[in-house]
Amino acid sequence: MEARKILIVDDDVDLCDSLKAILEGAGYNATTATSRAEGMAKMKADQPDLLILDVMMETWHDGFEMSRELKRDQQLRQTPILMLTSVEERTGVPVKSSAGDPDWLPVDGFLDKPVEPDVLLVEIEKLLEGAQA
Amino acid sequence: MTSAVPDDSLVQRAHWLIRLRWLAALSVAASTFVCARILGIALQERALYGIAVLLLGYNAVLFVLLRHLAATPGERSVKRTINLQISADLIVLTVLLHFSGGVENPLAFFFIFHMIIASILLSVWESYLQATLAVLLFGLLAALEYSQQIAHHCLTGFVRHCQYQEGSYVLGTFFAFAVSLYLVVYMASYIAVRLRRAERAQAQANDLLRAQDRIKDEYVARLTHDIKGHLAAIQTCLAVAIGGPISGQVADFVDRAYRRTQKLTAFVRILLRLTKLKLGSSLEMTVFSLGDAAGSAIETVRKRAEDKGIHLSGTLASSTPMVRADRDAIEETIANLLLNAIKYTPARGAISIEARAEGDSALLEICDTGIGVPAAELPRIFDEFYRASNARQVERDGTGLGLSLARQLIEQHDGSISVFSTEGSGTTFRIVLPRAVARRATESVVATDRHRVSVK
Structure with missing residues (x-):
């Protein structure tokens, strides 16, 4: 079976590269993007099976908006989004239980940064299975 | 005037x-x-x-x-x-x-x-x-x-x-x-x-x-948030290194660095949590049974207690009082108090947890047969960064923030937390929360609804 494609979008290059290494170590085919624009372009070009998205990039809501934009896109709306962030601590907005709300935060999973590799891989597996079903 | x-x-x-x-x-x-x-x-x-x-x-x-x-x-x-x-x-x-x-x-x-x-x-x-x-x-x-x-x-x-x-x-x-x-x-x-x-x-x-205290809290929140960003990158990079082809002394040191980063991350997380609460972050209020929340908390720590041979028992009748609160926050608080109790109770000790109604209040008590708190230090144990002298002997590098966070959370629910202890024989923490008005049939609808309450 061909390796599943995962796109990581985060403006922290070190985090992107280390996550990529962890995912590749687990047998995934990972690519990275460090801005919302680059992320959108790679989503369209590569059509990954899953997106790992940071909530804050240039602005604190870039990730929110990118997730909303994706869910409006007919082709990309099925791609599960795993949000990786610590925005809650910055804004006081309880993001965790808002995840999945199609208007407010249309993401499929949520993990607080930094995340332990095992926890991350379990969550990814869960989301990929859910998307297949 | x-x-x-x-x-x-x-x-x-x-x-x-x-x-x-x-x-x-x-x-x-x-x-x-x-x-x-x-x-x-x-x-x-x-x-x-x-x-x-x-x-x-x-x-x-x-x-x-x-x-x-x-x-x-x-x-x-x-x-x-x-x-x-x-x-x-x-x-x-x-x-x-x-x-x-x-x-x-x-x-x-x-x-x-x-x-x-x-x-x-x-x-x-x-x-x-x-x-x-x-x-x-x-x-x-x-x-x-x-x-x-x-x-x-x-x-x-x-x-x-x-x-x-x-x-x-x-x-x-x-x-x-x-x-x-x-x-x-x-x-x-x-x-x-x-x-x-x-x-x-x-x-x-x-x-x-008060204004300056707020500025300080904002400063701490900002600072810790930025530190946490770097920590996230460091920890993930180290995780890659641990999974890579290293061995011997190098592997040992990378492993130590990773564990220290984990500790620092935990510290930064709790500090950030506490600061955000003080600055007035949101709680998500639902109506639930305090006994159920305590039950879930017990399950998350059961293994830890068993590993240490500590007997963990709960008196959580199904008729335990309903409270309106942020369930995650309450469960986390109870779990943290239980983890504390496990940490400071010697092997083969006992921890009991009881939830009951008392008038308009919902009560939760966690009793352990641990090392206790010296009487002179009891009034200070909820203070930020304070750690009792005998607690420091058990664990050298605790954050000293766990009980502060617990108190902050409970007080933002209009509740209170108190402690009773005899040094050498055990400690009891008591949480008192206001009971939710009993309108279960309608409340269950509200409970599934997201209901944000901003806390000042």
């Missing part, structure tokens, strides 16, 4: 004035009775009892009026009623004097009490105006009786002969009266103004302190 809302103390002082007046009215009636019936002094009893009734009557009106004013605040209107009350009292006292010997009545010096009250409650110039009114009233009374335009009621039985027509006596009394009143106002308002100024300075200092 220009604020539109009367400060509580002004309304309270106005009430104090009213309480004093009840006393004054009763004293007038009582002393009239004693002087006339027991001491045999000639008094206009009917007029004096009438005055007592008048005092009672208008005090009742003022009492109602003030309640009304307190409901629709306005500092000016409260001050106006105080002014009016004092002026009315001065008039009543003058009438009282008229019916009880005029200038010959030594109780004329009761005016001094009114001057002290005015100086405490009113501004300086208002107090001087009240003093002037008193002087004028007293002067008018003396003059009218002197010129026999109104009757003089001699205090036969108290004074040997009436002096109200002796010019030098009347003038001398009046002069002493006027000077005393103005001097009293001068002295009392001198003190009152200084006290008020000190009060205001203290209030301002408190406000400033």
